[in-house]
Amino acid sequence: MSATTPREDAEVGGRPLPPGWAAPAHQPGADSLADTTFEERARENLARPFQRTAIANATDHTVFALQRRFAGTAHDALRDEARRIRAHAITNLPTYLEQWVDRAEARGTQVHFAADEAEARRIVAGLCAERGVGRVVKSKSMASEEVSLNSALEGAGIDVVETDLGEFVVQAMGDRPSHVIAPILHRTQGEVHELFSAMAGEDLPDDPEALTGFAREGLRHAFLTADAGISGGNFLIAETGEVAMVTNEGNGRLTTSLPRIHIALVGIEKMLPRRTDLAVLLPLLTGHGTGQQITTYVSVLGGPRGAGEPDGPEEMHVVLLDGGRSALLGGEFEEALHCIRCGACQNVCPVYRQVGGHAYGWVYGGPIGAVLTPLFRGQADGGELSHATTLCGACDDICPVRIPLHDLLLGLRRRRVAEDVAPLSERLAFRAWGLAWRHPATYRASTAVARAGLAVLARDGVVSRRVPGLARWTATRDLVLGRRR
Amino acid sequence: MTRRVRLFTTCLADVVARRTADDAEHVLRALGHDVERVHGATCCGQPAFNSGFDEPARAVAAATLRALDDGTDDPIVLPSGSCTSMLRLHWRELFHGRPEAEGAARVARRVRELSAFLADDPAALRALGPRLDVRVGYHDSCHMLRELRLREEPRTVLAQVEGLELVPLASGERCCGFGGTFSGRYPEVSTAMADSKIADVDATGVDLLVSADPGCLLQLEGRMSRTGSPVRVRHVASLLREALA
Structure with missing residues (x-):
């Protein structure tokens, strides 16, 4: 872990953050995975002394909570229904997107389309520049990780503060999230204690409540001084044009309602046809993600502050991110779009438990990462990830929307052979084997x-x-x- | 009920785990079955199939299919959950829309994983008086557990052995890290996965680690031999043979 050094211009926009607070520039996922192999990244992660224990403890805890959460419930029926809803939404995605945009615009939400990562960065940075945004508070968003949003905004001179506690730690460490739900799953309390003490300039009590309290104090200040809040979104609701979001820390609600501008960056596949579909998908997302019946906060965001309303942002923007998603529609790998990012497949993956999320090289780790990375970034970049699994099937068994991850991984292996991406040595070996046997x-x-x-x-x-x-x-x-x- | 049984030894047993095939044959014969090893079978094709190389997988599997599809309805018993899963579930996909499809479907109906076959008639096994005073940890192979859904069958078989105490393993259902070509492709990750499992086995305090899949056993026993684990490793067939001795 590297100690953080306070940035020189800690007084962005004349509104100082506490001393030692400003984080080193965010280090997003590598722009290309081609420089390193899974094996090299895995080796590096296997060598980290406490990481495997930290991951094992956290994932065991979550899987246990999941099992307890659904014990004695009609869990399988709920999953069947969720699968049906997601399959229907994705099969009819163009129709539902059109409907969602119409309804959202009617509510005063400004909608933008980003075909790829660069366009998403351009749109968000442009919105901030046009509106004189000096400081942004962010709630957790994997889509923003996909597009490396933080470094783009920081490059444009904007002060970015991650407000999810885990993401805050990640940012302050110059690290990357290693899990879709728990970004610092790979870190220990001791490391956070060390980090926060360095930031505070004093030895803080090594106690979760005290450490959280330290972060909370500065975050509160950031919320009150931010010009814009940037969030992700867990679901888009077609019939209402709303964005649904779950959080546990309250930071999401502050991010989306306190600053004068709210920008949500959401993948187009997060679509649900109806609001009542939340009754099926929300318990599965929270139950599989953390074992909770429901998260502490569930926000359904339906546009900017209306006339006579006491709170909410003056402007609400939604940036719909394609980023390789629409190319999967109607194809062999369409079911990868059903994913609701609960992280359960990561928790049970025996490979993930050893190497952690960073070994997968990009934003998503574990089985779904091994599927999405080559699909979103191309076979040449991340194609080997389909082999970074033993095909043990634990992911298939736990997926709340029953994505056949085993089959998708196998399909990606086949595609690698069909597209001649597989190494020559491997092709020759199997050819010789086939001839002999x-x-x-x-x-x-x-x-x-x-x-x-x-x-x-x-x-x-x-x-x-x-x-x-x-x-x-x-x-x-x-x-x-x-x-x- | 004794019957005519074909024993498909599998390629892994032919190369590194011959005693597993011998022990399986011994146990089946002890039960009075008329055992005949399948001649001319090679490999189920799984290594290539799971690597995305369908063409060589099909070519090899077709040779095995010709040997197995012998015009009888005799059960084909395999001392390997993983190969059973390939024949039973994945050949359908491999031969889909091809002339071999019908034969593959016939074979799929006949194949039985060894412990599942033995669990059909636990009383017959018990009547042979198997006895072994050991504490056993059972490792569920991924393909048996999550593809064939054989969880109880091997345990039923082990329960027939007098003196055998089955001790639950906390990590019993977690992959051992073999994964076929995975174990050679990413040896360090694969070994780390084995080590995490072995640490659990060692801590549980069992005499024997038992499984029904030669692939998992190759991995776990190979690592345990290298690191000097005090726990011994047995295939279900080998354990039964010892218990019958």
Whole structure:
């Protein structure tokens, strides 16, 4: 963990934040994954001493809470219904988008379309520039991570303050969120204590309440002095033109109602046809995300402050982000768009539990990250992620909307072969394998040779040195042929 | 009821886990079944299929299909949940719309994972008087648990062994990190996954770690041998053979 250094211009817009508060420039996901491989990133993460324990504790806790939450309920029926609703919404997405835009505009919401990440950055930065925005408060948004919004705004001289406690820590550390629901899942309380003490310039009590209190004090100031609030959105409701959002800390509500401008950046796939669909999707999102019956705050945002209303922003903007989504409509991987970003598949993924979210290289980790990253960024960039899984199926079993992640991952592996992205060595190996094992005679010969070779290398039935051709496998594991005593 | 049974040993058993196939045959014979090993079968095609290489997967699986589709209705027993899952569930997709589709469907109906086959008649197994005084942790293989949905069957089989105490593992249903080609593609991640499982097994205090999938056992036993875990590893078939000795 790097200690934070106060930025020199901590007095943005003449409204100082507490000393030591301004964070180092946000470090968004790498612009290209091609520089590093999953293996390299995984190795780096495996080497972090407390990270695996932190992830195991947090994910075990959440999975346990999920099971307790739905015990004795008609959970499977609810999931079936959610799947039906999401499938219907995505199949008819163009229609529902049109309807949503009409209704939202009728409510006074200003709607913008961003075809890709760059356009989203341009739109949001443009809105801020035109309206003289000096400080932005943000509530948690994975879409904003997709488009690297913070660095774009900071580059334009805007002061950005993340207000979700986890995201606040991420920002102050110059880190990236490692989980869609719990951004600092990979961090320990000790690390937060160290960070906040450095920011405060004194040794704060190592106690969650005290640490939160420290953050709260400065965040309150940021809320009161911000010109714009930027949020994500959990659902778009077609029949009403509203944006629904769940949070637990109250920061989302302050972000969207206190500053004079609210900008929501939302993926187009977050669509639900009707408001009553929330009755199905909300309990699944919160239950699978955190094990809660309902989050502390559920906001359904329906436009700027109306005449005679006491609060709310003067302007509400919604930036609808495509970013590779519409290209999936009607195709083999459309079901990836059903995702409601609960993070449950990450919590149960045995690979994620070891390597954490950052190893996936971009914004989304775990099984859904291994699916979305190559789909949103292309096979050349992140295509290998479909292999960063054992296809154990735990994700399929826990997904609240029953996305067949196993099948999607397998489909991406096939596409990698079809598009010749798979390495030549791999293609040659499977070709040779296919030629040898399609005939029983050559199969018998090759297995006999393999057995004989292993027998030569074995001592007391155990091969405990590196085997030619299996060097990577045998570097950490023996091959036990006989019965180990 | 004793019957004619085909034993498909699988490629993993043919190369590194021969004793698993031998032990499975021994146990089936002890139960009075007329066991015949399938000749001419090679591999179910799973390594290529799960890597996205459908063409070589199909070519290899077709050879195995020809050997298995022998015109009988005899059950085909495999000492591997993973291969059973491939034959039973994924061949349909692999051969979809091809001349082999019908044969693949016939075979899919006949294949049985070994412990599920044995669990059909637990009394017959019990009547043989299997006995072994051991504390056992059972590792659910992902394909058996989440594809074939065989959770109780292997436990039913283990429950027939007198003196055997089955101890629940906290991580029993979590993947061991094998994942076929995954274990060679990302060896460090794969090994870390095994270690997390092995730490649980060691802490639970069992004598034996048992599973019904040679792939998981290759991974777990290989790592436990390298790190010197005191816990021994057995395939269900091997445990039963010992219990019958």
